[in-house]
Amino acid sequence: MTDTLVTDGPNATDRRRSWLTPSFFREYAIIGAFVVLFILLSATSDVFLTQRNLLNLAGQQAPVAILAFAFTWLLINGEFDLSAGALVVLSGVLAANLHDDFGSWPGFFIGIGAATACGVFNGWLVAYVRVNSFVSTLATGIIFYGIQLVITKGRLVTITGDESFKTLGQHEFLGIYWSVWIMLLSGIAVSFVLSRTKLGRRVFAVGGNPVAARLSGINVQAVKLLSFTVIGLAAGIAGAILTSRTNTGQPDQGTTHVFSAFSAVVVGGTSIGGGRGAVWRTVLGVFFLAMITNGFNLLNISIYYQQVIQGLIILLAVAVDALSTSKE
Amino acid sequence: MTTVDEAVAGTTHIVRGARVEARHIVKRYGAAAALNDVSVVIEPGTIHALVGENGAGKSTLGKILAGAVIPNSGEIIVDGELVRYRSPRDAIRLGIAIIDQELAMVPTMSVLDNVFLGSELGEHGVLDRATQRHQFADLAQRLGFAPTADIKVAELRVADQQKIEIMRALVRNARMIVMDEPTAALTREEAQRLLDLTRQLSATGVTIVYVSHFLDDVLALCDTITVLKDGRHVKTVAASDETKDSLVTSMIGRSLDLQFPARTPPPDDATIVLSVRNLRRDRAFEEISFDIRAGEIVGLAGLVGSGRTEIARAIFGADPSGGEVSVEGQLLRARSPQGRIRRGLAMLPESRKDQGLVMMRPVNENTTMAHMRSITRRFGLHRGLERQVVGEAMVRVDVRAASQTMPIRSLSGGNQQKVSLAKWLVETPKVLIADEPTRGIDVGAKLGIYEMLHALAAGGMAVLLISSEIEEVLGLAHRVLVLREGRIVAEFDGGADQDRVMRAAFGSTVNLGTGSQPAPDHESDLRGQ
Numbered sequence: 056m057t058d059t060l061v062t063d064g065p066n067a068t069d070r071r072r073s074w075l076t077p078s079f080f081r082e083y084a085i086i087g088a089f090v091v092l093f094i095l096l097s098a099t100s101d102v103f104l105t106q107r108n109l110l111n112l113a114g115q116q117a118p119v120a121i122l123a124f125a126f127t128w129l130l131i132n133g134e135f136d137l138s139a140g141a142l143v144v145l146s147g148v149l150a151a152n153l154h155d156d157f158g159s160w161p162g163f164f165i166g167i168g169a170a171t172a173c174g175v176f177n178g179w180l181v182a183y184v185r186v187n188s189f190v191s192t193l194a195t196g197i198i199f200y201g202i203q204l205v206i207t208k209g210r211l212v213t214i215t216g217d218e219s220f221k222t223l224g225q226h227e228f229l230g231i232y233w234s235v236w237i238m239l240l241s242g243i244a245v246s247f248v249l250s251r252t253k254l255g256r257r258v259f260a261v262g263g264n265p266v267a268a269r270l271s272g273i274n275v276q277a278v279k280l281l282s283f284t285v286i287g288l289a290a291g292i293a294g295a296i297l298t299s300r301t302n303t304g305q306p307d308q309g310t311t312h313v314f315s316a317f318s319a320v321v322v323g324g325t326s327i328g329g330g331r332g333a334v335w336r337t338v339l340g341v342f343f344l345a346m347i348t349n350g351f352n353l354l355n356i357s358i359y360y361q362q363v364i365q366g367l368i369i370l371l372a373v374a375v376d377a378l379s380t381s382k383e
Numbered sequence: 384m385t386t387v388d389e390a391v392a393g394t395t396h397i398v399r400g401a402r403v404e405a406r407h408i409v410k411r412y413g414a415a416a417a418l419n420d421v422s423v424v425i426e427p428g429t430i431h432a433l434v435g436e437n438g439a440g441k442s443t444l445g446k447i448l449a450g451a452v453i454p455n456s457g458e459i460i461v462d463g464e465l466v467r468y469r470s471p472r473d474a475i476r477l478g479i480a481i482i483d484q485e486l487a488m489v490p491t492m493s494v495l496d497n498v499f500l501g502s503e504l505g506e507h508g509v510l511d512r513a514t515q516r517h518q519f520a521d522l523a524q525r526l527g528f529a530p531t532a533d534i535k536v537a538e539l540r541v542a543d544q545q546k547i548e549i550m551r552a553l554v555r556n557a558r559m560i561v562m563d564e565p566t567a568a569l570t571r572e573e574a575q576r577l578l579d580l581t582r583q584l585s586a587t588g589v590t591i592v593y594v595s596h597f598l599d600d601v602l603a604l605c606d607t608i609t610v611l612k613d614g615r616h617v618k619t620v621a622a623s624d625e626t627k628d629s630l631v632t633s634m635i636g637r638s639l640d641l642q643f644p645a646r647t648p649p650p651d652d653a654t655i656v657l658s659v660r661n662l663r664r665d666r667a668f669e670e671i672s673f674d675i676r677a678g679e680i681v682g683l684a685g686l687v688g689s690g691r692t693e694i695a696r697a698i699f700g701a702d703p704s705g706g707e708v709s710v711e712g713q714l715l716r717a718r719s720p721q722g723r724i725r726r727g728l729a730m731l732p733e734s735r736k737d738q739g740l741v742m743m744r745p746v747n748e749n750t751t752m753a754h755m756r757s758i759t760r761r762f763g764l765h766r767g768l769e770r771q772v773v774g775e776a777m778v779r780v781d782v783r784a785a786s787q788t789m790p791i792r793s794l795s796g797g798n799q800q801k802v803s804l805a806k807w808l809v810e811t812p813k814v815l816i817a818d819e820p821t822r823g824i825d826v827g828a829k830l831g832i833y834e835m836l837h838a839l840a841a842g843g844m845a846v847l848l849i850s851s852e853i854e855e856v857l858g859l860a861h862r863v864l865v866l867r868e869g870r871i872v873a874e875f876d877g878g879a880d881q882d883r884v885m886r887a888a889f890g891s892t893v894n895l896g897t898g899s900q901p902a903p904d905h906e907s908d909l910r911g912q
Contacts, residue, residue, distance in 0.1 A: 251763040253755040260752055263741035270701060270732055270739070271753040271806070272724035330743045 078379035081324050089339045092346050100353040110231065112342070112349055117234035118143070118293035120341045122316035124245040125289030127337045130320055131249065132282040133262035133329025134188040138177060138196030139290045140310035142170040145203045146294030151212040151304025159219040163299075167291030173199055174287015178280035212304040224300025234296045241289065246334035258282060263330025318365070319344055322372045328380055344368070400427035400590035401461055401478055401559040403448055408457035410443055410614075412823060417443045418454070419614045425559070430581065430591040432601040432622070435611035435634050436885070437687050437851035442484075442563050444611065445594040449481035449561040450474030478558035482548045482565060490537035495519055497536050498550045522550050525587070526580060542573035546580065559590035566597055567688045578604050596686050598627045598889060610634050627889070635853075635885045643858035644837045646877060649678030654711070656845035657814045659698060662706035667693040668869035671706070675814070675845040680836060682848045682860030682877070685888050690869040691849045692733050695816045698847070699723055699730040710813055724753060727813030731803055731820055733849075739803040740791050747773045747787040749802055754809040776805040781831055797828025804835060815839060816847045821855065833859060853881055853888075 097104040122139060129136055149166035150159075157165070173195070180191040214220045223233050249255040257278045260268040269275050293312060298304050323340030325332025344365060351361045403425040410418040418440045425431045425448070433441040446452035448459065450468035459466050461477050468474050471481065488497045495512075498519060505511040516532060523529045530543060539547070545565060552560050562581070566574035578600060585591055595601055601608060602622055610617040610633045617633050653676040662671040668690035675681045683691045697704035700715075700723040708715045710726050717723050720730070732738035740749050750773045751758055758769040773787050780801040784794055791799060800820065807815060817836060821829040836859060840846050850856050856863055857879060865873040865887040873887035 247763065253759055253764065256748055256752065256755055256764070259744060259748065260741050263743050264737075266738050267732075267741055268752070270699070270720050270730060272721040273752070274719075274721055330741060 076379070077375050080375045081326075081379045084375065085322065085324050085336060085339045085343065089343045089346075092343060092350070096346060096350040096353070100350065102353050103350065108349070108353075110235070112345055113235045113238070114232040116341055116345045117232065117238040118296045119312050119315045119319065119345075120238045120338070121241050121289050121296075122286075122293045122312060123319045123337045123341050124242055124334055125286040126316050126320045127323075127325050127332055127334055128245055128249060128258060129282050129286050130325050130327060131262045131329060131332045132258045132279060133265070134181060134279060134282060136177060136192045136283065136286050137189065137313075138173070138192040138199055139286055139316075140313035141196040141199035141203065142173055142287055142290035143294040143297065143312055144305070145173070145199050146170040146291040147298030148203045148207050148212070148294075148304040150295055150298050151214055152206060154212075154214050154217070154220060159214075159217060159222070163223070163295045166298075167288065167295055170291030170294060171284060171287045174284045174290070175280065177287065178283030181283060182276040182279035207304065214302050214304075220302065221299055223296045224298070234300070237292065237296065241292070242334055242338060245285075249334060254278070254281070259330055315344065316341075318369045321376070322368060324372070324376075326376050326380065327373065328376070398558055398588035400429075400588045401425075402427040402463070403479065403559055403590070403592075404460040405444070405448060406458040406460065408444065408447055408454045408459075410440075410447065410452065410454045416614050418447070418611075421457075421611065421614070421616045423609050423616065423619060425590060425592055426607070427558075427590050428585070428588050429606040430585050430593055430604055432605040432608045433592065433594045433611065434596065434598065434601055434608060434630060435617075436853065437596075438613075439611040439634065440614040441594050441611050443614075445561045445563050445592055446481065446483075448559075448592055449479050451481050451483070475555055475557075478556050479561070480552035480555060480557040480559070481561040481563065482545060482552065484564050484567060486541070486544050486548055488536050488544060488547065491535060493533050493535055494530050494539070494547055495532040497547055498522075498554055500551065502555050518554070519550070522553055525553075526550065527583060528580070540573075541568045542570075542577065545569075545577065549580065549584065553589075557589060559592065560584070561592040561594070563594045564596070564688070565593075566595065566600060574600065596889070598630055601630075602627065628886075631886055631889055632882070635881055644834050646680075646837070646859075646861060647678075647841055648861055649676050649840075653677045653679065656711055657698075657847070658707075658709040658712070660707040660709075662694065662697055662704055662708065664693065664697060664702065664704045668697075668866075671871060673864060673871070675847060677843045677845060678840050679862065680840050680846040680848055680860045680877075682850070682856035682863040683866060684850075684853055684856045684863050684884055685866030687851065689866040689888070691851075691866055692818055693869075694866075695730065695733075695818050695847065695849055699728055699816055701730070724812075728816070729753075729807035729812035729814065730816040731800075731807065731818060733818040733822075735796075735799055735803045739806075740799060742792040743790060745788045745790055746777075746782070746784050746794070746802055749791050750776050750787075750805050751809060753806050757810055772809055773805075776808055777802075779808055780805040780835060795825075795828075797824040797831070800824050800828065800832065801835075804832070808839075811842075812844065814845045814847070816849075818849045819851065820848070821850070821852075853884060857881060857884065 102108050122143070126136070146166035146169065149169055150162040153162035153165055177192055177195055180186045180195065181188045223237070226233055228236060249258060257268065257273050260271065260273055261275050261278045265275050297312070319340035320332070320337050321327060321340070322343060323336030323338070325336055347365060348361055351358070404423070406422050408418050408421045409416065421440070421444060423444070433444055435441045443452060447454050450471045450473055453468065459468065461479070466473070466477060474480070489500065492500070495515060499515050503510055504514050504518070519532055526546065526549065528546060530539070530546065536544060536547060549560065565577055569577060581591060581593070581604060593601065593605055602625065605622045607619060608622050608625060608630065609619040610630060612634055655674045656677050657675040659674070660672050663669040671694055673681065683694065685691050693702065696702045698708050700718055700720045703718065710728065713726070715723055715726055717726065736742060741752070747769060751769055755764070758765055758772055760768070770787060777784065777787070782798050782801045782805060784798060791802060794802070804820070820832050820836065836846055836848065848856060848860055857877065859877070861877045863875045863877060863879060863884060864871050865875070865884055867888055867890055875884055
């Protein structure tokens with residue numbers, strides 16, 4: 056990960072090197088902002104820097120973070136997925152609806168498997184049918200959401216009295232939520248793939264310059280297919296955790312998680328133009344945004360301000376990205 | 384909007400053509416000067432041709448006259464007044480339009496909407512479509528052709544799209560139109576019709592600047608011809624005093640003082656490495672057959688649009704094509720770059736920035752991009768191994784970079800190009816296709832690339848070299864194939880006389896002998912075969 060920090064750093068040969076350039080902000084602003092906010096909250100709130108609060112924070116953010124890791128991958132690859140929200144819902148709803156007939160774990164696996172399969176379908180549309188990913192995943196998102204409604208007929212399914220169903224979202228292992236363990240594992244896995252494997256290099260190359268990637272012998276279509284498969288898988292896992300946490304398969308949540316995940320990736324400094332980004336950035340992005348919410352709650356600041364400020368931060372991040380890219 | 388009425392008042396309407404003068408124009412792209420102190424006067428109402436070899440600066444000059452390119456220094460004077468263009472819009476306001484090789488239309492909009500795009504008729508933002516139609520009909524009559532107003536531009540042939548561009552220029556009250564290689568994408572009949580149309584346009588008073596390398600067209604159409612060479616003005620003459628050969632003679636000639644490394648010919652018993660048979664693609668090239676032996680550099684020469692790059696891409700599997708490509712006697716079945724790289728092909732593409740490198744990624748990732756297998760171990764990429772492999776490749780091509788992890792865009796053009804080459808040397812290919820290997824890089828880096836190409840050939844590689852700089856092809860290649868309009872029209876030994884190669888490329892067969900030395904090579908004209 057340190058290597059990625061160096062390699063996507065600012066232009067090393069700029070003669071008039073200034074600290075106040077947009078690209079410097081894109082690279083390092085998130086680190087500064089994260090540290091400042093962390094210190095600020097630790098100083099002003101008695102509760103913030105407690106083990107309980109931090110663990111809760113991590114547990115709350117686990118589904119968003121898992122999605123955000125996959126989003127980082129997909130954005131580096133130069134693509135976007137608007138259907139991920141529907142896949143979060145589909146996975147959770149399947150798990151809840153299949154619980155009575157098949158049990159907890161088969162239900163989760165089928166839900167995650169279905170979301171992954173939908174990801175493959177998205178990838179096929181984008182890579183092989185060559186539909187723009189914004190448009191195709193907008194459409195497939197509606198389809199996936201519709202499929203889920205057909206399955207549930209819009210009913211809210213609640214699972215009671217089965218502890219195994221609560222494992223992913225509510226139980227702990229070695230004092231830490233299972234969901235947090237999964238978040239850590241998936242973060243490490245995605246980070247390893249992106250920075251240490253052939254596949255990762257291909258993801259960067261395809262996102263950075265698909266023409267050059269193809270002429271270098273990279274199977275651009277296969278890489279894209281895989282990227283969409285990964286976000287399908289991540290959405291499936293996030294959906295399973297959310298369902299397990301609430302004991303319900305809710306047909307009306309999901310979209311907000313996707314937008315939180317996407318915001319976190321952008322705030323972290325991964326470029327929406329493709330070809331650059333890193334998982335550690337997304338980790339900071341997720342918890343920076345989470346700390347704003349958490350801190351505001353602890354400090355009793357109105358939830359209305361939170362919305363405005365979150366929106367402004369995302370806007371700032373995207374603007375800095377656009378400015379620094381146009382300067383190159 | 385009354386100005387539009389003037390422009391389209393009917394066939395009898397005469398426009399006062401613009402007089403445009405360029406003084407001491409200099410335009411640089413990086414280290415290379417595209418135009419160097421060029422001055423030219425375009426007289427009103429004339430058809431004025433700009434001709435020259437590839438890279439002579441004729442298109443650049445045309446674009447500068449039309450405000451599409453801003454010169455580094457020099458003055459543009461329109462009708463006696465000094466003007467300072469900041470964008471093509473400024474030129475359009477003065478009645479100067481350009482019809483580029485890349486047509487600037489919205490393909491999904493109708494012909495009528497495209498013609499009036501940006502100068503729509505109407506009041507308070509409401510379109511007056513009836514008047515637009517009326518004027519469109521007048522224009523069509525004036526130009527002598529009748530396109531359907533409501534058809535989408537995307538459904539038209541390129542030739543018709545060009546006519547729509549001309550109509551648009553006239554709606555904008557153009558008094559001068561710059562046409563940049565207007566016939567390059569047209570069939571012979573279509574080109575003929577365009578020439579007729581251009582004459583008609585000129586008869587109504589419009590000044591025309593006609594940029595082209597089709598000398599027959601230029602001689603038949605134009606009043607005045609300006610010849611450029613290496614970004615310098617050679618002469619401006621009346622077309623009636625010139626012949627095709629006199630033009631070719633003034634646009635060629637050794638002009639760069641480049642030292643080419645001494646050629647080592649491949650041994651007589653060298654095996655054939657690359658074999659191309661009857662390679663063809665519709666509207667691009669046909670009947671392309673040749674062999675390259677181990678240790679041999681074969682050059683493809685030809686004008687822009689003669690099919691050089693298209694052939695290279697087809698051999699590499701980047702574009703679909705008919706025909707056969709074999710490496711060391713084995714037919715290549717794979718149709719993708721991926722499959723052909725595995726069989727020992729490599730291609731340095733035409734544009735390193737758009738096709739060769741991932742500009743935002745560092746040197747090491749770009750170097751190993753095509754051969755990641757060689758730095759992969761059981762637990763993913765091996766950083767130490769990569770450092771070593773990249774380090775060796777950097778030394779081999781003499782890349783000067785502060786570190787392997789700096790972004791490729793922070794390197795100079797020459798070093799970027801060397802990295803593009805190094806990328807293919809991580810695992811030695813059998814065939815290297817080098818398309819414009821020295822474009823836009825300084826002389827020192829050029830020499831470095833020349834030496835490397837020779838060293839690679841000497842090591843047994845088969846090299847296919849493409850360059851629009853004819854000196855480069857002649858200086859480096861053991862053998863030169865000349866392309867014209869998608870066919871191989873002549874073959875020369877390396878070191879052949881430049882005049883004869885250029886004449887073959889231009890299709891000028893009469894050899895005037897002025898300035899040409901006795902050729903030390905044998906020439907075989909393949910046209911009869």
